[in-house]
Amino acid sequence: MVNAVRLFAGMILCLFRTRHELLLENLVLRQQLMVLKRKHPRSRLVAFDKIFWVLTRRFWTGWNRALIVVTPETVARWHRAGFRLYWRIISKVQRPMGRRPTPKEVRELIFRMAADNPTWGAPRIHGELLTLGFDVSERTISRWMKRTPRDGEPARRWLAFLRNHREAIAAMDFFTVPTITFGVLYCFFIISHDRRRILHFNVTKHPSSRWVVQQLRGAFPFDSAPRFLIFDRDSKYSLEVLVAVRSLRLSPVRTSFESPWQNGVAERWVESCRHDLLDHVIALNEQHLKRLLSEYVRYHHEDRTHLGLEKETPRGRTRCRIAGCVISQSRLGGLHHRYDRAA
Secondary structure, X not given: OHHHHHHHHHHHHHHHOOHHHHHHHHHHHHHHHHHHOOOOOXXXXXXXXXXXXHHHHHHOOOHHHOOOOOOHHHHHHHHHHHHHXXXXXXXXXXXXXXOOOOOHHHHHHHHHHHHHOOOOOHHHHHHHHHHOOOOOOHHHHHHHHOOOOOOOHHXXXXXXXXXXXXXXXXXXXXXXXXXXXXXXXXXXXXEEOOOOOEEEEEEEOOOOHHXXXXXXXXXXXXXXXXXXXXXXXXXXXXXXXXXXXXXXOOEEXXXXXXXXXXXXXXXXXXXXXXXXXXXXXXXXXXXHHHXXXXXXXXXXXXXXXXXXXXXXXXXOOOOOOOOOOEEEEEEHHHOEXXXXXXX
């Protein structure tokens, strides 16, 4: 009964429609019947169907009354996707717009002038480029100056300065070593910056300021102290230690709080000592550890090559000039070896 009423109402409405609307409605209904009659488990809309409904939506206001297979929101989504695709294709086909790219030659000149003349700004470089015939704006130069590669020359100059003054620099530090009885031993050492030589070392169970002062006096007898001594802010380096350092005509240089990298030479030696020796042995007592460190210091000075010394040893190990059989000599109980040529 309800379907009959709907059919009767539809027939009455058709009497008042124009021939143009009836033809459009007939066309869209036929198109949907074609979609439903396709031999697929599930009716799928191809690209042609989507284009058809996008154009129908554009040219007929009553298109949504005859739409059955999809919702009107789906057709609107198809239209937006087509809009994006259209402008994506147009933007690729048309010529690129915007500011012209800065030529590579001009960029290299900007970098070169900024590196050669650190006090020059963008106006000065802009004037030089204008005299050379390059038409570029000052704002472009300012923007490219911010991307100037970092110059390594200041770092090289500072490294050369340190190398020229390293004979006058020494450093001291502590590091701990656990024992077989779960105790802790404190190792104290003083290292020279010039050849990475260990000037003095000792081991104790109870480090104190007085003990450190005694080690300093034993390390620098007869006015043999360097100009500067670097050490951290450990509580063991009290005022008594500072007075003793100055009495030896040393200038104390204390590192910042929690900044071990400021005493890098000493920290690097501690790492080497642990990696080469202490990670592979267990200290029995104070005498045992002192003997092990004595052997390691000798190995460090005479046998071990160092990257910071251009693959040489602190005491200048001579290179073999003869062609003989290579022999091996064990060091540190067989943990390391030294290789020489037999005479």
